[in-house]
Amino acid sequence: MAKRMVVMLVAVVLLISTLGFIKYRQIETAIHASAGFQPPPEAVTTIIAKRQQWPSAMNVIGSIEAVRGVTVSADLPGTVAKINFESGKAVHAGDVLVELDTRQERAQLAALEAQSELARINYGRMQQLAKEGVISQMDYDRSSAEQRQTEANAAEVRATIDRKTLRAPFSGILGIRKVNLGEYLAAGAPIVALQSLNPIYVNFGLPQQNAGQVKIGRRLGVTRDELPGQVFAGEITAVDSVIDETTRNVQVQATLPNPGAKLRPGMFVQVDLALGADHPAITLPASAISYAPYGDSVFVVADLKDAKGNSYRGVRQQFVKLGGSRGDQVAIVSGLSPGEEIVSSGVFKLRNGAAVQVNNKVQPSNNPAPKPEDS
Incomplete structure (x- = not known):
């Protein structure tokens, strides 16, 4: 019985070894075959x-930016009493655009000016009495301080009235009006955009390998597909001092005349920039x-x-x-x-x-x- 078990065990081991060897040869053959396999072209x-x-020139996309551009906003809260401009029109520096209601401030100013006048008269009397030695130095100083205080109070209200008169900070073209007559405005509420459009800026980026070729004063041309045949000539007026870490570009700004305000802030344009001789x-x-x-x-x-x-x-x-x-x-x-x-x-x-x-x-x-x- 034991001898039969040994024979069967040996037979099983031989069978497993044979099958393992056969499988090994199959895998080895497959590996060699795949090693020489070349995918189809x-x-x-x-x-x-x-x-x-x-040409040592580049054509890049630029963005138009106003030389000066702001959104005129309310400095103080108040109700719109008067609107002195039309949307899209040209204005000059100092032109009054909007007047807020200042009736309360003007009434306060009238009262304060009356107080200031009274304080001025009293101070004049105190000066004469002080010369005659009738009053003490303390009374004289108090009268002088009261006069200066009433004048300062009146000046503060005048400044408030002036701040409620909104003027154009520079000459330019207005945008679309964002307020209506009688509307209450919170401090900082936008009223209208104001852009100075002539001259105008164009901003664009150049690869870092071209940064050394960009010089202040170098001439360039700006075109738009919507204005065929028209080239706006300008020159580089500023080059950024750092390279953008994301794009590896240097930002460049050029200034160009813009007669007729054909170029507007936010427009995309084509910038043609010569960097040297052809090579x-x-x-x-x-x-x-x-x-x-x-x-x-x-x-x-x-x-x-x-x-x-x-x-x-x-x-x-x-x-x-x-x-x-x-x-x-x-x-x-x-x-x-x-x-x-x-x-x-x-x-x-x-x-x-x-x-x-x-x-x-x-x-x-x-x-x-x-x-x-x-x-």
Whole structure:
């Protein structure tokens, strides 16, 4: 009985060992097979890298800002007694815009002025009596203090009346009226926007690599699609002292004449800025660039070899340093050489070493000055 059990145990062990060896060989074979597996090629378009004259100029989006712009608001609470302006009209510095009800303050002022006049008369009498030695120095000082106090009280009410007369702080164009006659206004309530529109500012950002090329006084042109053929010429008047940590851009401000107030605060405009002489540069369509936080790259088509040593048409990822852009094109500062074949579309589905199949029947746009009808 014991001998039979031993034989059965040995048989089971041999069976398990045999099955384990067979499974091991299957796994090993699968691993070797997968190691040499090459995914099917991805369809891409390509372009040959070549140098061309690249203008040292940039076209960026800018935002219009008034040189001076405020929202005129109530300094003190009160009821609107008079409105002296029309929405959208031009005003001059010092023009009265709104008068709040000051009847109570004017009544107080009349009483205080009467008190001040009485105090002034009493003080004159005290001066004469003091010279004659009839009154004490204390009585004389009290009379002098009362006169100054009544004058100060009257001056305070005059200031309150003046603060309830709201004037234009500078010349400019008014916005839309936000108050009505008889309306009660709390302190700080907005009344109307006032903007000085000529000259006017345009603010825009430039990449940090161009910060050294921006100089005060450099000329630029501003255009809007809604104003075809019209260029607003201006010059740079301020450059920010820091680089934005999020965008890595430096903020630039230019000043330009704005006759007719055709440019308004908040508008987006195109800013054309020349940074120097034209220079040769390798250019690629923007669709060829794989943008990433750790660095921008392109895919270079080359003859590669797989794990078995077989040659195939594939790509290698190449990191590049980008320059400026214009239209659909991007300038490559470093990382590429003329004559290299670069994937121009389909980069999102590629990885380093991926096999590709080139089909250039349809190419992505590569126009330095594209128009809407071209898209």
